[in-house]
Amino acid sequence: xxxxxxxxxxxxxxxxxxxxxxxxxxxxxxxxxxxxxxxxxxxxxxxxxxxxxxxxxxxxxxxxxxxxxxxxxxxxxxxxxxxxxxxxxxxxxxxxxxxxxxxxxxxxxxxxxxxxxxxxxxxxxxxxxxxxxxxxxxx
Amino acid sequence: xxxxxxxxxxxxxxxxxxxxxxxxxxxxxxxxxxxxxxxxxxxxxxxxxxxxxxxxxxxxxxxxxxxxxxxxxxxxxxxxxxxxxxxxxxxxxxxxxxxxxxxxxxxxxxxxxxxxxxxxxxxxxxxxxxxxxxxxxxxxxxxxxxxxxxxxxxxxxxxxxxxxxxxxxxxxxxxxxxxxxxxxxxxxxxxxx
Amino acid sequence: xxxxxxxxxxxxxxxxxxxxxxxxxxxxxxxxxxxxxxxxxxxxxxxxxxxxxxxxxxxxxxxxxxxxxxxxxxxxxxxxxxxxxx
Numbered sequence: 001x002x003x004x005x006x007x008x009x010x011x012x013x014x015x016x017x018x019x020x021x022x023x024x025x026x027x028x029x030x031x032x033x034x035x036x037x038x039x040x041x042x043x044x045x046x047x048x049x050x051x052x053x054x055x056x057x058x059x060x061x062x063x064x065x066x067x068x069x070x071x072x073x074x075x076x077x078x079x080x081x082x083x084x085x086x087x088x089x090x091x092x093x094x095x096x097x098x099x100x101x102x103x104x105x106x107x108x109x110x111x112x113x114x115x116x117x118x119x120x121x122x123x124x125x126x127x128x129x130x131x132x133x134x135x136x137x138x139x
Numbered sequence: 140x141x142x143x144x145x146x147x148x149x150x151x152x153x154x155x156x157x158x159x160x161x162x163x164x165x166x167x168x169x170x171x172x173x174x175x176x177x178x179x180x181x182x183x184x185x186x187x188x189x190x191x192x193x194x195x196x197x198x199x200x201x202x203x204x205x206x207x208x209x210x211x212x213x214x215x216x217x218x219x220x221x222x223x224x225x226x227x228x229x230x231x232x233x234x235x236x237x238x239x240x241x242x243x244x245x246x247x248x249x250x251x252x253x254x255x256x257x258x259x260x261x262x263x264x265x266x267x268x269x270x271x272x273x274x275x276x277x278x279x280x281x282x283x284x285x286x287x288x289x290x291x292x293x294x295x296x297x298x299x300x301x302x303x304x305x306x307x308x309x310x311x312x313x314x315x316x317x318x319x320x321x322x323x324x325x326x327x328x329x330x331x332x
Numbered sequence: 333x334x335x336x337x338x339x340x341x342x343x344x345x346x347x348x349x350x351x352x353x354x355x356x357x358x359x360x361x362x363x364x365x366x367x368x369x370x371x372x373x374x375x376x377x378x379x380x381x382x383x384x385x386x387x388x389x390x391x392x393x394x395x396x397x398x399x400x401x402x403x404x405x406x407x408x409x410x411x412x413x414x415x416x417x418x
Contacts, residue, residue: 010336013384017343019208020377023370024347026215027354033362034254035225038282039211040351040366042251044373046208051340051380052395063158064389068380070155071395075376078403080248082369085410087254087280090362093417097225103287105229106257106278156396 009054016050019043032097033090037083045079048072146176185307186238192304199300203250211251214283226284227256230294232274236307240275243298247279253290254280337385344381348374365409372402 026039052072056065091106153168154160214222232240244255257278281290351374355367376395383389 006333009384010333013336013340013381014343016377017340017347017381019212020374021343021347021350022212022215024350024354024374026211027351027367027370029215029218031223032225033360033366034280035223035282036363036366038251038254038280039215040370041373042249043208043211044370044377045249046204048373048376048380051377051384055380055383055389055392058384058387059389060387061389064383064392066155066158067389067392067396068383070152071376071392071399074396074399074403076249078399080245082403082406082410084244084248084255085407086362086365086369086413087256089410089413091256092414095360095362101226102224102284103226103228105287106227108229 005057009057012050012054012057016047016054019047019050023047031099033095034087034097037087037090041079041083041086045075048075142176142179142181145179146172149175186236186305189304189306192300196300196304199297200246200249203246207250207252210283221285222283224284225280225282226287227278227280228284228287228290229276229278230291231276232298233295234298234302234307235274237275238305239298239301239307240277242301242305243294244277246297246301247277247294252282254282256280333385337381340381341378344374344378348378361409361413365406365413368409369402369406372398 020043023040023043026043027036030036030039049072052068056068059065059068149172150165150168153171154164157164157168210222232243234240240258244258247253247255255277258275259278260273260275277294279290279294284290348371351367351370355364355371358364358367376398379391379395379398383392
């Protein structure tokens, strides 16, 4: 901890780890699956940016720096696409939050286009099947 | 010649992976990229790139990323019903270009608090492949939703920045003059044009 | 600097434990996919912290490889959810 660069790297390390911890806490505190996608994927990406930035500051030499920069670019490129695809798949499969959304324009558009969504209105249940084989106490 | 940009980008990635610019790296990179470029379909160049506006767009990305991370951190550590209120807002874009729509959707998905769920074209049965020249409507899931109109204005501003950076070169049918201010709440795509 | 390494490592370890607990406890596939993606992000963070503390970039390629594979996995699970349901 002797130079300004080291101090900056230390701050970025702690900030990145704290962001990852907050993202993990958020997984528990968010009420529905879409909020969890928000909270778990995006601050985690930013945390990776911070910690890799700290690594770039600390590692001497150009060759590892370019690899680390490529890793950060990769995260930036792929994280939004992955979270979008998860959200889109969840919505197309019919997952809806337990308490309905305040504004729902997509529902109106889907009804206008005549699409039927499967009946998954409880957020924490699988598609309602009559016999759940994991249920204890069932013959 | 329209494959030049992807191949140059691939060569840059190759050089970055090896970490140093030496003769053997460049030579092997050119060889690998030349082989790979046989598998790339040439895309027609429909957009002109403005580097300064692109830099400004990147700066706006970074600022939005940082500021909305703070919002999400607040929502996690101190959740209030207003901060956790979520909804799906339909935002009609004003350019039929798919590249612009993709970049806008990507930027929206990158910032915490907004996530692009779907993109549909007006008058579409859902899942259609043809654009038909109409601008798409992005359906965005927002966490911490205060007002639909604020979200629509935010996305419109973002779209203007993107169009300033990557402008589509087609000039048919100017719908940029009447598209943005006439959104009505909760109506979806059927009320456009 | 070692103290910083310990602090970061502990925070990431707690994040990893919480995420693992969430993956086990999740009741639909979307939650599990999100949890696994988050686990990979914690791993990437841990690798970057180790590079920063030890100043040795031997594992830098792992960041790239794990990031790519995690992205592929997330997209595959997403397409599977779309067809099969959560």
